[in-house]
Amino acid sequence: MPVxxxxxxxxxxxxxxxxxxxxxxxxxxxxxxxxxxxxxxxAWVLEAMRRLMVHLAGSPxxxxxxxxxxxxxxxxxxxxxxxxxATAPGQTLTYGEVALLAGRPGAARAVGQAVxxxxxxxxxxxxxxVAADGPGGWSAFGSPEVKARLLAxxxxxxx
Numbered sequence: 543m544p545v546x547x548x549x550x551x552x553x554x555x556x557x558x559x560x561x562x563x564x565x566x567x568x569x570x571x572x573x574x575x576x577x578x579x580x581x582x583x584x585a586w587v588l589e590a591m592r593r594l595m596v597h598l599a600g601s602p603x604x605x606x607x608x609x610x611x612x613x614x615x616x617x618x619x620x621x622x623x624x625x626x627x628a629t630a631p632g633q634t635l636t637y638g639e640v641a642l643l644a645g646r647p648g649a650a651r652a653v654g655q656a657v658x659x660x661x662x663x664x665x666x667x668x669x670x671x672v673a674a675d676g677p678g679g680w681s682a683f684g685s686p687e688v689k690a691r692l693l694a695x696x697x698x699x700x701x
Contacts, residue, residue: 544562544563545560545561545562545567545568546560546561546562546583547559547560547561547568548583548587548591549572549574550591550595551595552594552595552598552599553595553598553599553600554571554598554688554691554692555571555688556571556572556573557569557570557571557572557594558570558571558572558574559587559590559591559594561583561584561587561611562611564609564611564613565608565609565610565611565612566587566590566608566609566610566611566662566665567610567611567612567613567614567661567662568661568662569594569661569662569663569664569665570661570663571663571688586609590608590665593605593608594664594665597664597695598664598695600695602631602695602696605664605665605667606627606628606665608665610623610662610665610666612661612662612666614661615656615659615661616656618644618646618652618656619656619659619660621644621645622640622644622653622656622657623656623660623662623666624644625640625643625644626640626657626666626667626668626670626671627665627666627667629667629670631667631696632693632696632697633670634670634671634672634693635670635671635672636650636671636672636673636674637650637651637653637654637657637671637673637674638650638653638674640653640657640671641653653671657671664692667692669688669689669692669693670693
């Protein structure tokens with residue numbers, strides 16, 4: 543299946559977004575421009591891009607209904623993605639809680655690996671996973687500071 547991509551600026555940094563006919567398959571922070579960038583994108587991709595830009599500018603959007611192509615993930619990684627997409631904005635879960643909800647109690651380390659392999663940042667909100675003893679790190683571009691900002695975007699005012 544051909545993959546097309548584009549890069550665009552957001553309030554939190556530049557994102558690369560890639561898609562197939564099945565859905566969005568990649569959202570990553572990047573410093574580089576994509577040399578193979580698509581000149582035109584379907585309306586549904588442009589709408590996803592617009593919603594990400596608005597969301598990251600501070601106006602939370604309904605992102606779970608954006609269609610994804612997660613065919614490159616293992617069944618367990620897809621289950622972790624489903625758990626994370628079902629998690630309410632502003633809510634956090636520990637790695638152990640995600641493992642339990644994904645049907646693999648005690649598999650917190652496997653959840654950590656699944657989160658690390660997440661190809662669609664923000665749309666599969668891996669920033670909502672925290673260590674049992676605190677926020678923990680984040681392997682995405684910008685690391686803990688960007689994670690904290692993403693979580694802050696999702697919290698209702700006054701929390």
